[in-house]
Amino acid sequence: MSKATPVYLEVGVKRVFASALDWPGWTRSGKNEKAALEELAVYTSRYGAVLKRAGIAFPATADFEIAERVKGNATTDFGAPAMPARSDSRPLTAADGKRLAELLSAAWKTFDEVVAEAPAELRKGPRGGGRDRDQIREHVEGAELAYAGKVGLRLHEPDRQALLETLGRPSKGGPLKPNGWNARYAARRLAWHALDHAWEIEDRSE
CATH class of the missing domain: 1.20.1270 (Substrate Binding Domain Of Dnak; Chain:A; Domain 2)
Incomplete structure (x- = not known):
């Protein structure tokens, strides 16, 4: 059974970012948590192709586990992930x-x-x-x-x-x-x- 991929959610007022904690660059956003996670899942194969180009194994899956939630700010709502995870x-x-x-x-x-x-x-x-x-x-x-x-x-x-x-x-x-x-x-x-x-x-x- 595949292990769930830990993600953290950066929750703004107008936008939420979902980021895979262990995979820099695998980050997508949506208007709410559900939309952000769905968008992150859509980009699983696209992110995997990035690593394949570089010869890096990518065993992660779109089975996500929410490890953290952090409060976003104005930059989050503007459209950029602005807040680090606590585990960073x-x-x-x-x-x-x-x-x-x-x-x-x-x-x-x-x-x-x-x-x-x-x-x-x-x-x-x-x-x-x-x-x-x-x-x-x-x-x-x-x-x-x-x-x-x-x-x-x-x-x-x-x-x-x-x-x-x-x-x-x-x-x-x-x-x-x-x-x-x-x-x-x-x-x-x-x-x-x-x-x-x-x-x-x-x-x-x-």
Whole structure:
């Protein structure tokens, strides 16, 4: 019998995010808890394909177990997962850090490959909105630069290797800088952002 996949729910007023605790990037949202979990289940195979590209085994299933609920904030309602799980603050071993870096690398690999294969102009939304491919790439790179500051890195341009080394380093599990992010949450946020936009590009390339 397959083991249930532990998830945590970030519950805002207008939006709920469901995130698989052990799989950075496997995060989806909905208007309520049920919708968020249903959306997470829909993306099981899509997330599995990300790991398959990187040669990483993916034994998780869409049989979810709610391990935690945390209160969201304005960023949650705006459309980004903003709150770490309480269990994210447990100590990060060398093995944990290595796995975290591998999973984040897999998300970036998928994003880069999707960008390379996509047309420059993407299908617009019903109101004619939406960024094109290069604008999305620049947006993701800009976010990586901003997120780096949350883990104590002062970068003048995106540096994924520096991020991987920082997040993969063993730690006590707390924020990597005062009022910053811990490694597990940072990896989840970075992987989610890359994959969310990779999947957007794929969907708008069809």
